[in-house]
Amino acid sequence: MICGGSKILRRLKLPPPFSLLPRHHQIAHSAASPPPPPDQPHRLPPRISHRDWLSPADVVRIFDDITDPHTIVTAFNAYSKRKDYKPTETLYLLLFTKLARARKFQLIDEMLQRIKLEKNCNLSDEFFCSVLKLYGNAGGLVDRVVQILYDMPDYQVWPSAKTFCFVLNLLVNRRRFSLVHQVYGAAPKLGVAADACCVNIMLKGLCESGSLDAALQVFDEFPRLGLSPNVRTFSTLMRALCDRDMVEEAFGLLDRMDTENVDPDAITFNILIAGLRRRGKAEECVEVLERMMKLKGCDPNPGSYQEVLYSLIDAKRFVEAKELMERMMLKGMSPSFQSFRKMLIGFCKHDSVDDACWALEGMVQQDFVPKMNMWRRVLRVMFPDDEIRESECLVRLIED
Secondary structure, three states: OHHHHHHHHHHOOOOOOOOOOOHHHOOOOOOOOOOOOOOOOOOOOHHHHOOOOOOHHHHHHHHHOOOOHHHHHHHHHHHHOOOOOOOOHHHHHHHHHHHHHOOOHHHHHHHHHHHHHHOOOOOOHHHHHHHHHHHHHHOOOHHHHHHHHHHHHHHOOOOOHHHHHHHHHHHHHOOOHHHHHHHHHOOOOOOOOOOHHHHHHHHHHHHHOOOHHHHHHHHHOOOOOOOOOOHHHHHHHHHHHHHOOOHHHHHHHHHHHHHOOOOOOHHHHHHHHHHHHHOOOHHHHHHHHHHHHHOOOOOOOHHHHHHHHHHHHHOOOHHHHHHHHHHHHHOOOOOOHHHHHHHHHHHHHOOOHHHHHHHHHHHHHOOOOOOHHHHHHHHHHHOOOOHHHHHHHHHHHHHO
């Protein structure tokens, strides 16, 4: 057995644990070149001052070449004094995007106020959705996002369910749960009919804020709202239940999905497997995985296999875990580095040299780099009473 393990080890290639830069690669203390001069604001584009008629496309091309935010505002003011002044959504969105990249949101605020006063451009819901994304994603200005949403009717634009859901989801992701309830309550005033997407985001917010009972009450309100819960609705509640170790209740929702003809997906089962794993229920994890394989259109994904694998490793069922890892690799899936590491430690504790070498070889085949202490563990099992032989093998590995 020891000879077999050594033969496997000699086939493996271990990169050197460290490398030294040659002396000639050290940075020379040469005279530092003078720093470049700071960027100067772009001068006003000449065509803005010319009398030639400018089409909306011409104007967009002119502003597309301007990078300095203050020059953008100056040029726009000059353009607004021309007889052919006719701003468009495309132009405004271009300007807002450039100003947002420079984090000049105050300038965007001023231009939005100007649009409201001039009323010379018909704006759409898609335009405002893009503006809200600039404020929310690029600027992180959540309160301003909410205010712009409320102000949309002043521009003769009413938010769509998509735009409304974007704001709700942004608030949930930023954990502004009190604002979530406020905005959701404003839906009727904004002319938004809450759909399943909106209610699902509300459920997510309630679950993440720890208000599971309130989330379940909202869930029971679906029929009254004329809505049908979908797979995301159930998955959101299942995750919250499993996080509270209410795994039986989560499986109860799985049964309800079957009753209401809602097909579960891989995410649904992954949530349940994770809940079972936290309870140390390795056997049940395997059963859920097998159940997934029998369902049409619900193939286990790498996350499904990985969660079951962790449950088997946690239960020290290393032989079954090895079989599952081999199945994963045959399917083109890569078990995690931690899976191989835990398997190697487990096999070494049981003095299973060949299996430990299998774990090492598997790591290398998956493009992982075993750490030095992992090689030492295997060598100590191979040569428990021969430290000299162990050291010789370690030196050879480093040299290779």
